[in-house]
Amino acid sequence: xxxxxxxxxxxxxxxxxxxxxxxxxxxxxxxxxxxxxxxxxxxxxxxxxxxxxxxxxxxxxxxxxxxxxxxxxxxxxxxxxxxxxxxxxxxxxxxxxxxxxxxxxxxxxxxxxxxxxxxxxxxxxxxxxxxxxxxxxxxxxxxxxxxxxxxxxxxxxxxxxxxxxxxxxxxxxxxxxxxxxxxxxxxxxxxxxxxxxxxxxxxxxxxxxxxxxxxxxxxxxxxxxxxxxxxxxxxxxxxxxxxxxxxxxxxxxxxxxxxxxxxxxxxxxxxxxxxxxxxxxxxxxxxxxxxxxxxxxxxxxxxxxxxxxxxxxxxxxxxxxxxxxxxxxxxxxxxxxxxxxxxxxxxxxxxxxxxxxxxxxxxx
Numbered sequence: 001x002x003x004x005x006x007x008x009x010x011x012x013x014x015x016x017x018x019x020x021x022x023x024x025x026x027x028x029x030x031x032x033x034x035x036x037x038x039x040x041x042x043x044x045x046x047x048x049x050x051x052x053x054x055x056x057x058x059x060x061x062x063x064x065x066x067x068x069x070x071x072x073x074x075x076x077x078x079x080x081x082x083x084x085x086x087x088x089x090x091x092x093x094x095x096x097x098x099x100x101x102x103x104x105x106x107x108x109x110x111x112x113x114x115x116x117x118x119x120x121x122x123x124x125x126x127x128x129x130x131x132x133x134x135x136x137x138x139x140x141x142x143x144x145x146x147x148x149x150x151x152x153x154x155x156x157x158x159x160x161x162x163x164x165x166x167x168x169x170x171x172x173x174x175x176x177x178x179x180x181x182x183x184x185x186x187x188x189x190x191x192x193x194x195x196x197x198x199x200x201x202x203x204x205x206x207x208x209x210x211x212x213x214x215x216x217x218x219x220x221x222x223x224x225x226x227x228x229x230x231x232x233x234x235x236x237x238x239x240x241x242x243x244x245x246x247x248x249x250x251x252x253x254x255x256x257x258x259x260x261x262x263x264x265x266x267x268x269x270x271x272x273x274x275x276x277x278x279x280x281x282x283x284x285x286x287x288x289x290x291x292x293x294x295x296x297x298x299x300x301x302x303x304x305x306x307x308x309x310x311x312x313x314x315x316x317x318x319x320x321x322x323x324x325x326x327x328x329x330x331x332x333x334x335x336x337x338x339x340x341x342x343x344x345x346x347x348x349x350x351x352x353x354x355x356x357x358x359x360x361x362x363x364x
Contacts, residue, residue, distance in 0.1 A: 054131045055107045060114075061138030069355050070116045070227045071140065077206040078230055078272070078347070081198045082214055083122040083191060084109055084132060085151070087183050091176045109135055111217035114227045118204035120145045122194045145203050149194075155286065156190035159293060166298040173260050178300050188268065188300045189289055196282045199275045208232055209278055210242075211271040216344045219337065230347035231354070232272065237322045241281045242272035244342040245323035246302075251310050258306045259297035265309070266323060267340040268301040272347070273319075281319040288313060 086102045112119060113135045121144070123129045129146050136144040151157045164182040166172060177184040195211045210230065236242060243266035253263060273281065285301070288308045292298065297307075307313055309321065326333055326342035331349055333341060 053103075054134075055103065055110065057110060057113065057131075057134045057137070059137060066116065066138070066227055070229060071143075074229070074231060074351075076208060076232050077204070078117055078208040078210050078232065079198055079202070079204050079206045080115065080117045080119045080230065081121075081191075081195050081209060081211050082109075082112075082119065083187075083194055084128050084214060085122075085124055085187055086128065087181070087187065090181060090184060105214055106131060107221060108218040109214050111220040111225065112136065113138060114220075114225055115217070116143065116227055116229045118143050118145075118206065120147065120194075120198045120203060122147050122149050124149065124151065147197075151186075151190075154186075154190050155193055156186045156188075159189065159289065160186050162293050163298045166293070166296055169296075175262050178262065178303075179260070179298070182298075185298060185300060189286075189304075191268075192271075192282045192285050192301070195271065195278065199278050199282075202275065208272065208274060210273075210347070212344060213269040216269055216341055228348050229351040229355075230344070231351045233324065233343075233346050233350050236272070237320075238274050239277060240273070240320040240322040241277055242270075242322045242324065242343055243267060243305075244270060244340060244344075245325040246339045249306070249309065251314070253306070253310055255292070255295070255297060255307050255310065255312050258310070259292060259299045259303050262299065262303060263306055264302050265306040266302065266321065267342075268305070269340050270344045270347075272343065277319050284308065284315070284318060 084105060088102065090100045092100050109132070112121075116139060119136065121132055123132060123146060126148070129148060132146055133144075160182055163185050167179055167182055167185075172179060174180050179185075191211050195209065199209050212230075232242075246264045246267050249265045250263075257263060271278070285304065285308065288304055291313070292304060292307060305321075308318070324343045324346055326338045326345070328334055328338050330338065331342070331345040333345055
């Protein structure tokens with residue numbers, strides 16, 4: 001013990017009163033250390049999602065039937081397009097525990113088990129495809145199309161090295177993962193590639209198409225939500241593309257500021273439109289990504305879209321954007337969710353107002 005403890009502590013221990021005090025202090029320190037370990041362990045397992053295998057998927061249809069009206073093909077049906085890729089641990093902020101794991105993304109896709117829209121989902125491997133089938137198990141097979149792709153064959157990932165070089169520049173601002181993770185940035189661009197494929201193929205013969213992020217309905221994962229569908233909001237402008245508005249739009253803002261310092265006008269969590277408007281929009285989006293990369297600017301879709309609608313880049317005849325904005329508490333959304341997921345929950349509420357027998361106050 002004399003070799004382990006400092007001399008001042010050894011002298012104090014030899015004094016009865018101080019020995020009792022130091023023993024208590026050591027016990028308190030050990031208890032606090034154990035609490036810290038438990039706290040970190042809890043967040044690593046549950047917040048970050050460091051876990052092996054696939055999350056549990058409920059086979060809720062064993063005890064609950066899907067109403068016929070929920071499976072009905074609506075006149076303004078939306079094909080939902082999304083993707084589930086494994087990018088490993090994704091750092092989402094500057095905090096020690098600000099990470100999202102592949103396991104966490106798999107948890108967040110579970111509410112898609114209650115989404116009765118036709119869904120096209122892009123994956124990279126057979127294991128993920130199998131998991132997605134288990135998530136959509138309770139719905140008719142005709143409502144789901146799983147498409148396996150290789151990132152090496154995608155336009156978005158052909159931009160990887162150019163994006164990496166920009167992010168590696170010491171003077172380029174670091175915003176995790178938006179300007180630090182080139183694979184993440186490329187996957188964000190790939191969603192427009194996936195959406196365009198779904199639009200061209202129109203697997204389910206629908207008039208509307210929407211990209212919906214896996215994270216859109218994550219708060220429904222533990223809420224015991226009923227089956228639901230998404231329909232375009234009332235008075236949706238078919239000549240425009242729909243987005244959730246996050247912040248104000250300044251058409252004169254400098255491109256460098258938008259791309260490097262993360263000025264956000266609209267959320268990329270959901271993109272809604274018809275085949276004609278989305279085809280034109282995505283074509284312009286892809287050329288804008290390449291134009292900005294040539295100027296040494298890289299970030300995510302939210303920043304590219306803002307740039308597209310500035311006086312520096314906007315072109316005559318460019319597809320317009322129809323924005324939707326929620327306030328705190330509207331549609332049950334709070335915190336950042338109200339800023340980023342408004343359009344998705346509005347589409348859900350639109351269907352519920354028609355079919356679910358409970359009027360949902362949109363407030364929009």
